[in-house]
Amino acid sequence: MDKREIRELLEQVARGETGVDEALLQLKMQPIAEIGDYAKVDLHRGLRQGVPEIIYGAGKTPEQILGIARTMRENGQETVLITRMSAEAAELVGAELPLRYDPRSKTGLVGPLPEPTGKGLVVVATGGTSDLPVAEEAAVTAEALGNRVTRLYDVGVSGIHRLLSHMEELMSARVIVAAAGMEGALPSVIGGLVDCPVIAVPTSVGYGASLGGVAALLSMLNSCASGVAVVNIDNGFGAGFMASVINHLD
Amino acid sequence: MDKREIRELLEQVARGETGVDEALLQLKMQPIAEIGDYAKVDLHRGLRQGVPEIIYGAGKTPEQILGIARTMRENGQETVLITRMSAEAAELVGAELPLRYDPRSKTGLVGPLPEPTGKGLVVVATGGTSDLPVAEEAAVTAEALGNRVTRLYDVGVSGIHRLLSHMEELMSARVIVAAAGMEGALPSVIGGLVDCPVIAVPTSVGYGASLGGVAALLSMLNSCASGVAVVNIDNGFGAGFMASVINHLD
């Protein structure tokens, strides 16, 4: 129940169209009523930005995902983003709902892609081609949340010229997501080249002493460049979400 | 080969004094010439934003810090921020230059505090009073970089009402820095309450299984709230800098 609805309810009470008990019941039935405004923030954001609801698919059965998505759609949510979605879930959901599924990043988008509402450009860069699934999760998330996205893939620091040949794109970004596994140096180099915030995403790409992405994570946390902050290993969604939040700041 | 030299070369080509092949060779031999411009970007930023130069004081002698600060001032840099500055260094620098020194956060500011140029408010919150040194490093950094800062200290999650009683300040922020040691849960709770980006700073406050801040760091990286990104343990400067970068986005 958002501000508009509460206002409407109060006006009904003021006009005598709704009784006090009935209004109290309605307020109580929405568990958020008293705490409330915080939850409304969420709803407000949804209304204002036209952003999709998000389903974290990991650990949910295809049936559960379909059920949640269906309910959201029935409640007027046009667009639903599903992350960590298996091919099986995609098949089941796609049979009933209008789904675009990206098998590389395991993301699915039910309904139309929203118009870009972010103020600038989100650039998503990766060190290597193996980081692509994580980077695409970030990119698709950012797009689904209303951002224009430019992808710069395979611009890792061991071939620094490849990165430098894309200075124009980097300089044009309002926020950059930099995903890298192994030695995880990409965000540090990019952070030294640009002015804008850099969201670093370590990936679990590598073996042995990469320790499942911990090496890249530590590397990014110790970045000698300022203006870099880090999310969890393989958390493309979190990086894309954070980028979108920053890109939507007025 | 800098811009002036390239211009000269081009003019020689235009005048026919230098052949095309010779010019091509010269351009190829100096691959770094234009790269140098990236450094200028940094300088541009400094000039455009009126931000201070920053000296990382750790591992530098008081004399070295004074020397660097003096040189910066002589080169027209009005404001200089010094982090991880010992009391000894503060005494030495303060004897010659106009220094405001904060012993808690070990930060010193030479010259006038710049006018706020950030677009909104930076809120710096801490879980406990012991996190104050790190939080103040973030707050002083943000102020020195031209941001209005509101401090919400000792609003840790084990007394959730203290945090909730400051909803208004939290909601008014354009970006929030949340510093916490021990279980490091503050950014997760704040991230669930607000719309704006949250920069999480783990602190080394705690003992035993806090592992010098690693427990808080891991906690923050695994935040169940979206819109949270993390910097290094005790990296108040990095958090304040990142907050400023975000707060200066047009």
Added chain:
Amino acid sequence: MDKREIRELLEQVARGETGVDEALLQLKMQPIAEIGDYAKVDLHRGLRQGVPEIIYGAGKTPEQILGIARTMRENGQETVLITRMSAEAAELVGAELPLRYDPRSKTGLVGPLPEPTGKGLVVVATGGTSDLPVAEEAAVTAEALGNRVTRLYDVGVSGIHRLLSHMEELMSARVIVAAAGMEGALPSVIGGLVDCPVIAVPTSVGYGASLGGVAALLSMLNSCASGVAVVNIDNGFGAGFMASVINHLD
């Protein structure tokens, strides 16, 4: 040498059939006789409290589980709790014995659920829906050990209002089990809200820097709230057992 044998020996001494030195020697050679009584303590507890015997199913074959359960039943144990029980084992055991099997928590209960004998209410709370298997292991264990249990699932700290809207249940608990993965902050927040003991259970929910639940474990060990103690990662059984022990204190 059990009680009967010692009695016999003493009677022989009383009748003069065995000398004092000989008896002393026999007693010394069997140092464990009285120690055996400690085991009886265990048996006493079982008889006194009507609690079920417990089979830890991990690493046991379905046949082994059935065999143990059957033997317990034949020895008069009405109720048997089986944890970490595979679906295969459930099928086999259920074909012969009256089994209620919960596939989510992989717990099985042979025989009737005992009447609640605990003095108060055990509340089991979780941060997210993915923590449910661990939480249910705790809840089913507590119920099987004679406790009334209230479940508060998906009340994680990133939506603090969901947790706060259940203050009444939390305040009514005699002991609370709080299960959470990822950043593991739930026990800290709950511990700050209530008076009663909180048993924290880290879960292995998460990925990357969650390190299989270690992040949540460390977070809980460093809880800034007092009145919180921790069990092993995913150890729902241990948490439910500890809660029951506390709840049965007179």
Added chain:
Amino acid sequence: MDKREIRELLEQVARGETGVDEALLQLKMQPIAEIGDYAKVDLHRGLRQGVPEIIYGAGKTPEQILGIARTMRENGQETVLITRMSAEAAELVGAELPLRYDPRSKTGLVGPLPEPTGKGLVVVATGGTSDLPVAEEAAVTAEALGNRVTRLYDVGVSGIHRLLSHMEELMSARVIVAAAGMEGALPSVIGGLVDCPVIAVPTSVGYGASLGGVAALLSMLNSCASGVAVVNIDNGFGAGFMASVINHLD
């Protein structure tokens, strides 16, 4: 704002005494009202139980500790427990306030020891004499919180007969605190001997592969005995507090 107040507000709206905008504002502005009550819970607890306020002395100057203690006393708090208190702080505080200071556990108690209000006996056991500082922090904390405490020191598992010769004390406990460093096995052995809850405290006693207490911590988390829960390394206060909470359950 509770149910009654919301009803009153709605009735005012219905009667036209309060405008819709005004009501909306009130609903939005007071989300914390009920939350505030939680804080009162804390206060209630203090008043009801006569327990002391607690000052965590680590990282506080002697002057700060004195200041806080003085204020508490002036506000009617008779007893104040100070943990991690340096000898210097003890000297300063003791010069003004009635302080009993224990240099081994670095705890200080201002004012009279409260009458035992706990329902049973708290037993504090240690593996070795080196664990004594942590154990005493637990024991003094429990005493300061109104519990009778029995100390069983140096009953480590490498001399199992020493522990077994104290079965009577162990069996008489309502809750046991078991502190041990090195291999940390004491809680597991005690947990197998008794019925009551065991709070395990790993200590940082040891060297090399004890990893500052992590070895003992892991050992305790993996205890093969049920009815054992763990607090942070060297957290004698937390163990004593938890024991007191359990011992005060009706």
Added chain:
Amino acid sequence: MDKREIRELLEQVARGETGVDEALLQLKMQPIAEIGDYAKVDLHRGLRQGVPEIIYGAGKTPEQILGIARTMRENGQETVLITRMSAEAAELVGAELPLRYDPRSKTGLVGPLPEPTGKGLVVVATGGTSDLPVAEEAAVTAEALGNRVTRLYDVGVSGIHRLLSHMEELMSARVIVAAAGMEGALPSVIGGLVDCPVIAVPTSVGYGASLGGVAALLSMLNSCASGVAVVNIDNGFGAGFMASVINHLD
């Protein structure tokens, strides 16, 4: 080239039968001569003690294992011990050679069990039934190397009376292998009860904070009992071998 040979060479030089350059070359080319004798030590040991050759089966195909075993037999080695042997390998080897295969410990013995040559008794004790595979690897290894072995399984420290009721066996051992997972306390308790050397084997039994046996390993390394030394996690073979070496000391 031993002392005698060098003398001979020098004499040849003195007699002019060998040139200086030739002698220099011979001195340089044969640095390994004496070293080679060390290898003979190994062979001597085998012949003197009648111990079996040992094949570490992990990472070898069934065909490779059969091939090695067959060759050993053809070279007069009566008994061959194969560890980490898969059921497939056992089937293949058993079809051709006289094999006794123990599926629990995955050990196979080709040929007759040697007569016990060890001077005393090897006791193999375990904390729980899940440690049995590792313990059996130790027991079978010790038996194959010529030791009498007594097994004391499931005598873990959470039921200390079970262990104490076997004091006689423990006291009769010349060397004890103590295998335990989880909290790994068994060797510490046994080490405090007996005079003889204790070889501690951590097992990977457990979950969560057992960290694949690292918790038990650390616990054992920090044993508060003297006379305990540790082998690698799950290294039943190494423990059995070490026990045999000790038991064969004259």
Added chain:
Amino acid sequence: MDKREIRELLEQVARGETGVDEALLQLKMQPIAEIGDYAKVDLHRGLRQGVPEIIYGAGKTPEQILGIARTMRENGQETVLITRMSAEAAELVGAELPLRYDPRSKTGLVGPLPEPTGKGLVVVATGGTSDLPVAEEAAVTAEALGNRVTRLYDVGVSGIHRLLSHMEELMSARVIVAAAGMEGALPSVIGGLVDCPVIAVPTSVGYGASLGGVAALLSMLNSCASGVAVVNIDNGFGAGFMASVINHLD
């Protein structure tokens, strides 16, 4: 902007068709033009040394590997080395291109083996037979890059005479690759015996406290011998490549 385009621009300047300012602007906008030359360095190296292109097969489908290899061949690259190549990929590639596939090291070589161009001998030594896959990856890589390779397998430090009996080969090497798992001591011993650089490769061979090769890695990093440097766990390719780089130094 490549060399051709710069030449064209310079010619336009020479012809007066483009002004100096305009040309300067164009050059500044394309800061990477000359950087591109660094890539040429790579190409130069390929052409100069006749070394193969390398495909890292992990995470690529058989079809992708075939496609890349085919393209390389069509562009005149005679020899292509493929590492971490599955048997499936080998089957697919081998059906179309002349492939030699080594299933142990999972390396494939398309086209002829280049003539040795390295200045000396590369020796690849292993501690045990289980290290063979990593060692072969190193050996095949070195051969594919134009080096003569001698293999010394199963010369681990627990049978030091085996190693010492190969002193001649060791002394004849220009660079040595030493691969070992478990305790990883081989490079330290070899490093103490020879003059030439030793590249140490930890392998993930082992179990328990080998921690997936981390034990061997740490051992090698702490080598008490000088002249030893280390690559990632199981990184046979990296060791072979490094050895080749050193062996091709003039």
Added chain:
Amino acid sequence: MDKREIRELLEQVARGETGVDEALLQLKMQPIAEIGDYAKVDLHRGLRQGVPEIIYGAGKTPEQILGIARTMRENGQETVLITRMSAEAAELVGAELPLRYDPRSKTGLVGPLPEPTGKGLVVVATGGTSDLPVAEEAAVTAEALGNRVTRLYDVGVSGIHRLLSHMEELMSARVIVAAAGMEGALPSVIGGLVDCPVIAVPTSVGYGASLGGVAALLSMLNSCASGVAVVNIDNGFGAGFMASVINHLD
């Protein structure tokens, strides 16, 4: 209830002064009586072997150490070994008791060195001179416990000939203590050369990736040689004690 009391009770039963039931009750009420005998085992050992009592000096004040040593001496204990003894403690104790203090290993021996009672020779070997303090703690401990000790210092694996030139001493040992820091390879090499048991002691010698001795510890646990077992980092005492236990086996 000790042996005397049990005898008395039995005599009362024999005299008819105490009934069987009453005696049975008394025996049951004192379960520890016979357990106490285990402690006597310890005493017996002391008397039988003439071994010294041992004081672990770490964490004890000089006064405490003196007090304990004095008491032991007054109770007839001729020889007392004190480990981890500071120079201050040595000065205090030495002023009153006949003390030989070794400042390198920080061990002190009060009273005469016992005659060697061990059956063979204990060899203590170290990788480098920096391992000497730990090695001397082992050597002095072994000597104080009645063993002949040969020291082989600075025979590390990076100069394998130094080790090999001492084959005779190694072969003459009944048990070997091998102490090494850094890469910790010494026990593996020695274990491959000899027949007798090897006790490996990792030392904290090293820096960086030696992780305070953890690298050496892991290396030793993963030893590719059989017949090696490991004690805690820097635990020279434990190694010397274990060696003595083995060397005193009949």
Added chain:
Amino acid sequence: MDKREIRELLEQVARGETGVDEALLQLKMQPIAEIGDYAKVDLHRGLRQGVPEIIYGAGKTPEQILGIARTMRENGQETVLITRMSAEAAELVGAELPLRYDPRSKTGLVGPLPEPTGKGLVVVATGGTSDLPVAEEAAVTAEALGNRVTRLYDVGVSGIHRLLSHMEELMSARVIVAAAGMEGALPSVIGGLVDCPVIAVPTSVGYGASLGGVAALLSMLNSCASGVAVVNIDNGFGAGFMASVINHLD
């Protein structure tokens, strides 16, 4: 005793100037004689290259260092390199011997710097100014071992243009030492730019999640560039030594 001396001895034997027994004795008196050639390699190197002996100063008293250096000088060793040398040791040694001491890297050089004998240039690069002590240890070591060294300090990856502006020096190197703390990315970037071998040295520069240099170490081990190998944290000596070994390859 090197080749020349052995030849001389043999010639004396051939000429009858030295008896066989005397010659045998001389060969035996040099403990290395039989093992021998390995040690001679070391001596050969010394003679051929005129390289200094090296004293590792850590853990040695000033007096010990002076004693060793004096002995070396008396035995004809002109140049002695001392690493990890305290200022106190430098004062003592410098009072007697011709010492050049560098307080930043804590290295001292007794005697003249040898003429460069390496075949090419060693470049030592660092990420930041704080890495200078480690880099200087590498540079001074390389110089002392007979190499020309170029220093490129403070060319870290967050200001990539600083590094790129030194391409000429980088391209001119025969081997590069790259030292970096924090995120440790420098070797990866350099490794992608150059053809020659890169020795990576992680430094302990940083705080928090740098984990004392472990973050940089892991980053370097996971380098996405080929031709990079790693030495221990802060091991400037090892890197300089390895660089010298490579640079002296014919």
